[in-house]
Amino acid sequence: MSKNTVITIGRQLGSGGREIGQIIAKKLGISFYDKELLSEAAKKSGIAKELFENHDEKPTKSFLYSLVMDTYALGYSSSAFTDMPLNHKIFLAQFDAIKNIADRESCVIVGRCADYALEDYDNALTVFVHADIDYRIRRICRRHNLTKDKAKEEILKTDKQRSSYYNYYTSKRWGEAEGYHLCIDSGVISIEDAADTIIDFYQKKCRAKS
DSSP, rough: OOOOEEEEEEETTTSHHHHHHHHHHHHOOOEEEEEHHHHHHHHOOOHHHHHHHHHHTOOOOHHHHHHHHHHHHHTGGGGGSSSSSSSHHHHHHHHHHHHHHHHHHOOEEEEEHHHTTTOOOTTTTEEEEEEEHHHHHHHHHHTOOOOHHHHHHHHHHHHHHHHHHHHSSSSSSSOGGGGGGGGETTTTTOOOHHHHHHHHHHHEEEEEEO
């Protein structure tokens, strides 16, 4: 088993999970993967990156709809997909990419069921970042210059997509504390402090196992 430093971060939209992951990676001098994971999975699988982006952390569609739309996008005959719809193939390609990355190097991986993919990795720390809805609305308003109503709509829609995607493909429930080593409310501590807390927790976890 690899002894690389591996931290996975699930996050509610607007909680700052991505930013926290970037800070952790910078402080530890390790790689950071968010959408970068899609490029890795596309390269290894031979499936177009654009299709990974279209399916990224979105709930599965019906088999028929997925078959028709994905076959059209790829230009393949429908018989090539009778065994498995493309959205499943894309999930499995990401699943393999996550394992390959964790085996290859120390890293922080955001989203995409990485905690589930690496649940047998003793060296992986799984984190979920959440925050009060009002705090997240303020962050999204500032980041994307949206009204409060639009920001709330985007938050609720994205969180529902992420939850449906995670709950469909894993045996756990998105955001439930028992499914993660550590859950952090980024609304009560600073983003920087949240990153430091995760690093400290990881180091203590490693010492406890040594």
